[in-house]
Amino acid sequence: MPQIAQLAETWSSQFFWLAVFFGITFFLIGMGMVPKIMDTVDQRDSKIADDLAAAKAARDAADEQEEAWRVRENENREKARGIVNAAKADAAAKSEKTIAAAQKRLDKKLDEAEIRIGEARNAALAEIEAVATEAAQDIVQRVAGIKVTKPTAAKAVKETLAHG
Numbered sequence: 001m002p003q004i005a006q007l008a009e010t011w012s013s014q015f016f017w018l019a020v021f022f023g024i025t026f027f028l029i030g031m032g033m034v035p036k037i038m039d040t041v042d043q044r045d046s047k048i049a050d051d052l053a054a055a056k057a058a059r060d061a062a063d064e065q066e067e068a069w070r071v072r073e074n075e076n077r078e079k080a081r082g083i084v085n086a087a088k089a090d091a092a093a094k095s096e097k098t099i100a101a102a103q104k105r106l107d108k109k110l111d112e113a114e115i116r117i118g119e120a121r122n123a124a125l126a127e128i129e130a131v132a133t134e135a136a137q138d139i140v141q142r143v144a145g146i147k148v149t150k151p152t153a154a155k156a157v158k159e160t161l162a163h164g
Helices: 002-143 150-163
Strands: none
Touching: 002 150
């Protein structure tokens, strides 16, 4: 086979051109493209590191703002509780005053009513005594035929009412 016989003759020149081609390729890629690629990778790493640092700073700032908001919110809640408690205390005090005033009016009316009832009871007792005295005089005169004086009948009625 003639192709195999030529192999020994052309081997050295093909090896030479292979070495030249790989050498040129190595220098073009190694010296031209690799530094650009490495520079791009370094820039990307730097950009990622900067972005991560900015994100961390933003997160820290957001955490600080959230904490400040929570503190303000808690203070506002405490103020609101204070206002509500003060309003409740004020309303309770006003209610107590109103109730006390109403209780005074009711007590006064009750005392007046008790006085009127006592006066009416005394008047009714006096009237009952007068009627009982007249009735006793009339009964004694009809039953026994004796005329009893008004003071004697009144005394007997009072004694009877006192015992019974």
